[in-house]
Each structure stands twice: as structure tokens, then as C-alpha cells.
Amino acid sequence: MRFRGLFLFVMLLSLCTVSTLFAKTRIRCASTTSTQNSGLFEYLLPIVEKDTGIKVDVVAVGTGAALEIGKRGDADVVFVHAKDDELKMVREGYFVDRHDVMYNDFVIVGPPGDPADIKGMKKAVNAFRKLSTEKVIFVSRGDNSGTYKKELKIWKIAHIDPKGRKWYLEVGQGMGKTLRIANEKKAYTLTDRGTWLALQDKEHLDMVIMVQGDKMLFNQYGVMAVNPLKHKYVKYKEALRFINFLISPKGQKTIAGFTESHGEQLFHPDAK
């Protein structure tokens, strides 16, 4: 028993050693669940590794947590979608070399019957105002994610404080779970198009897109390196190589080539 245990332990130690041997070209990227759940990384990272020789380990959490992990120096690079927060933290000196990489958009979805009658509205803010006055449920991420931040921004512009209202459910879960809850409750919610398409494809939610195409619903993704002056052990050079690949013509073309199973493009490259 003990020998078998010892064997396992030695195996584990050697596993750790082997992984540190390769650690030279390994960087850690804090990113968001929506990016991971769309399948983008599984498609993109092998190409990155082939092109730059860098293996990127992705820790996928909410945008709030990803930024915090980067700030603390527990990642080398951060790939999120909360441009205002990102720029603020660059100004505060936590991150450097921030670049726009790609965008997709948010959509407001709801039950096909559309009890709040918002379908086809042009402005997300107006749709939110209408939702708050009709007797319908709105499911919110409530988790500090980029999607949640966008939602709060829309409520703010609409001069509505939804917190604590009976029709407003803060579920504190990822996008997929939030959509599922909205589906079960015949409620409305704000979602990124990537997760919406992926989930709709697999689970056939009984929901449809209500509002889309508003500039307000634009979802910009950015990448930035942890400031090596703040945390001297971060792999800044390698992080920069990863960033440079993402914003290079080849990287941009690769991102544009990523589609969901029906061939719809999920992310639109827009690096300058």
C-alpha cells in the first residue's frame, strides 16, 4: 500500500518536474469563461504554439477575477472584454501593451411570445426601460463578468436601478447557466452572441433574439501583458510574443476563421 503510494507520489513529482522543464515557453493567460466556452482557445492555441513556440495555459474565470489575477501577478497576460476597466488598470500601471484584438456583440434574448413586446427595438437602453416596466423577469449574471458590467452600464444609462427589484434575478453564474435559467423561467437576459449560438445549437433553448445591432451592445475584446515592473517574475517577453501574434495579420486571419458548427463567424478581428 505504502509502496504503491510512494510510486504514485514519485510519478507526480516527475510529472511536475517534466512540466517545469517545458516551463521556459509556457505562459499563463487569465481569460473569461465566455471565450473558453465558445471553443476559441481550443482552436487558436495550437496554432499559437506552432507559430511562436509558446504554450499558453488558460485560466478561465469571470472578467473581474481575470483582471484581479493579472493585477496580483498570478498570470502573465490577460485576455478579457471590459475595455473601460482594462484602460483604467493600464493607467494605474498594472498592465502594459494593451491592444484591441477582436469583437463580437451582445444580444438581448427572451421567450418567443415576447410578453414585454421589445422585439425589434433599435436601442438596448429603451428595451431595458420597457423591460423594467412590464411584468417580466430579467435574469442577470450578477458576477462581475464583462457581460454583467455591460448590463449594468445599460441600466445606468437608462436611469434604472434594478438591484433588489422583484423582477430582477441575480444568479451569480456563468453565461451558459444564466441562459439556461432564463430559459426555464421564460425570462429575458443579456448574452454574448458566441455563447448564445453555441448553446442554442446544442440545447435548443426556447428563446429568440429580441434586440441586436445597437452600438451599445458592441463587445470589445482586448489583450494586455502584466507589467513586469510590478511583478518581476512574469514572462513579459513571451507574453509580448503571444500578443504580437494575436494582432498580426496571420493571428487576425486565424481568429476570423473560427466558426461555430453552422459556419457562423463568432469573433471579428479588429486589431489596429
Place this chain on the structure above:
Amino acid sequence: MYGILISFEKAFELILSLNRELAGIVVLSLLVSGAAIVIASLLGIVFSYVLAFRRFPFKGFLTNLLNTSMGLPPVVVGLFLYLLLSRNGPLGFMGLLYTPSAMVIAQIILAFPIIAAMSHAAIVMVKPNIRLAALGLGATDIQASVAVIRDARYGIISSVMAGLGRVMAEVGAVLIVGGNIAGYTRVMTTTIALEYDKGNFELAIALGIILLLISLFLNAALFLFQRKVYR
């Protein structure tokens, strides 16, 4: 109901076509939990013995603390360990966060109280005259303790089984300190949580079935071992 049946069917297909990625996840789960259980067992059994036979201050309090820690929520352990191991934390210089080693540490913390407390209960049940007899026959202190632990082995092995069950089923702590990195710190439970998020229920169920089968196998092996040593 029909959907569930379909899920199970697809799950078995996936198990039969066990691919490399899936196999890697299973192997990592076993390595992490195996290492954690071996270390936690050694620490836990020694600790329970000391608790049973040595006199020291605050012993009652310590026993209470140990029993309470059996119910430590994994997420809390994960968060606490995250703050310790983070680059900004006191142990950050070791660079352990988001490595399999961090996951092993988390699981040791979760398994140790269970193994120590249950072993303690088993050792206390051993009649004190065994130790006295051993000492009287000229055994050294260590030899006497081995005699006691041998007598309590049935309960001790049960404690190891309970500890193993806890760490194999746990998701909260390894998710936080391991980060669920593909091909590096992704284990069965964190994969199940991720695949559920992605809406791949079939894959999640398949992994759940594999996890249960492995637990069944490990427990059967320990049970046979337990019966063997009891005779």
C-alpha cells in the same frame, strides 16, 4: 427522461472510445488524489496516535477543531490556499499556484481531518492493555504504537477510504488553486463542471460515470485489503 437515456448512451460510447485527452484527465485525477491521500494518511495516522496517547495542553480543543474541520467547505479551502499561494501572498515565492502540486496540497487539507479524526476514533477504541502489554513485554515506544495501529487497522483503512471519497469528489478547491488548465491541471470533476457550462451534457455524464467506476474500483480494492488484514 428520453434526453437522459440518450445522454447515457452517448456517455458509454465516449467511454469505449477513450481518447488521449480524456485518459490524461483521468490519470491526473488519480495522481493528484493518490498523492494527497498517501501524504494525508501518513500525517493523519501519526497525528491521531499522538492525540490518543500523548498528553499536551489544549488537547480537547484540538480534538474539537479536528472534528469540525471534517466539514471544511472545499471552496473555502481553495480560496484560503489561493491567497496563500498567490504571488502577492506569503507563499507566493514558491510559484505553486495553478500547478498540480497546489491541487495536492488542497486535497491534503481536505482529507487530513477526516483521516485523523476517524483514525483517532479507531485507535481510542483499541483496548489500552494492548499497548501496556506490548510495553510490558519490552517493546519500545514505537513498537508499541505499531501494535496499537495494527489493532486499529480496520477503522484506519475505513478512514482512508472516506478521505479518498472526499478528494475524488471534490471540485471547489482544485478549481480555484488548479485553474482547470487544459492538459495541465484539468481533472475529472473540473472537466465535468466545465462541460456542463459548455452545454456538453453527454461528455459531462460520461466523465461522471467514469469517476463513479473508478471510485467503485478503488473502494472495492481497499475493502478487499481491509478484509484481508482483518483476518
